[in-house]
Amino acid sequence: MNAIEVHNLCHRYNGRTIYQDLNFSVRQGSICGLLGKNGQGKTTLVNILMGFLGPADGRCLVLGENSHDLSPAVRSRIGLLHEGHLAYEFMTIAQTEQFFSGCYPDWNADIFYGLVEKMKLPRSHKVGNMSCGQRSQVVLGVIMAQNPDLLILDDYSMGLDAGYRRLFLDVLHEFASQDGKTIFVTSHIVQDLEQLVDTMIFLDKGEILQTGLEEFMGSFHKYVFHDDNRFSLEPDEVIKGFEQRGRQVALYSFAGEEQIQGHLAALGIRPHNFHPAAMTLEDAFIGLMGKY
């Protein structure tokens, strides 16, 4: 069963097409990362999935219900982290717990305080007086204490230092280890997602590539070589991305070593010291999507 299904989604903003016939699904029990450069519509997609935007066309189902008409019962099963770690800044920690505990039937105060009290702040501390990292911990406590079936995290890493990001990952791993829990996450820290997701959706210019993390990292390759001659390469059917730093050139491709060497030769490039190189998910992201 799928936790999220998107069928033929179209969306436009100020006359500009953001998506055209977007289709994907997120399997229940999976951890899916949505990756895309800035401005590609990641937050817009989350807004559509949560019913904060009506799509121009197409259909989105979240836990089996139409996303722009989610029933309160389904909303209670979705933990939503808004971009920027939105929280009620006029509330204290204790008031935040009091407020949300009355909204969710499965609320677990121990989970909330277990996460929030790691910061060693008094319960009377106001959310508005917290740092971004501290506020993110309160928000994480809120969504975890709801005991949701589906977590939707919109750029959870925004403004967080390495420590808080690691804390998020620890909690998300713990959450994902429970049966049937689904996570749909966007983040601009691609490295973090490499430690978390099992499925990825690359969103670029309104089109998507959905793939398993292992499958992608096994089929997409980085090749490095040296060349004294400055040349310009454009992505084509074989070469998906290209980076040049001084004499070192890095190519990204789904093609095997022999095919890429043959392709370079056909382009008139004679690479020195050509070899496959280890690649992080961030390298792969840049290689596939480009820098700008």
Added chain:
Amino acid sequence: MYRSIILKEWLKLRWFFAACVLAHLALCLRIFFVIGRQMREEHAEMVWYQAIHIHTVMYQDIRFLPLFTGLLLAAAQFMPEILGRRMRIALHLPTGRDRMLLLCLLAGIALYLIATGLGVVGVFVTLRRFFPLEVAFSALPTMAPWLLAGLLAYLGMTIVLLEGETRRRVFLALVFGVLVTMLFHGNGYGWLTPALPYLVWLVVPAMLSVFESARRFQQRGA
């Protein structure tokens, strides 16, 4: 759920509500002392003559306070929701949008009525202290349009804050501005009393408009 939403609204409004209550009490005291001084310094017959025959409204000072109360409470209640688009948190709660909004409005309106009600009681008690019961009772229909104006200002401000489109915002602000201005027209006791039973019904479309603005607020990306 209901208690949680009421708690949230109370946390946002409590200091502003306290300020409104203090402002009403302060103005009532001022009216009390001003009328008392007039009674001492002028002949009581002259003050009664002004109040009963010339229909001088002795509590003009409080005239615009319900208006400011309504505007302040609406701003205090909905600005934190609009800034940073925090209303998305409430819109994701497991309850219907309209039900949630209705509770918010009822909380705001209840505090508005308590604050302005104190003003009405204060004026009534003051007039009862210096004038016959009929004069004190005449304050109620005289002040009613001012209270209605404050209530419409509260709803109008809420609508304008929730409305995302600038042109619509300006239009709605103008509409509510005209309605509120109309309610402050006229002088003397009970100037709008004959029209009051009809004017009260303005609250119904105003409240419905809040729900429509909230719907648009959500559909435009909240």
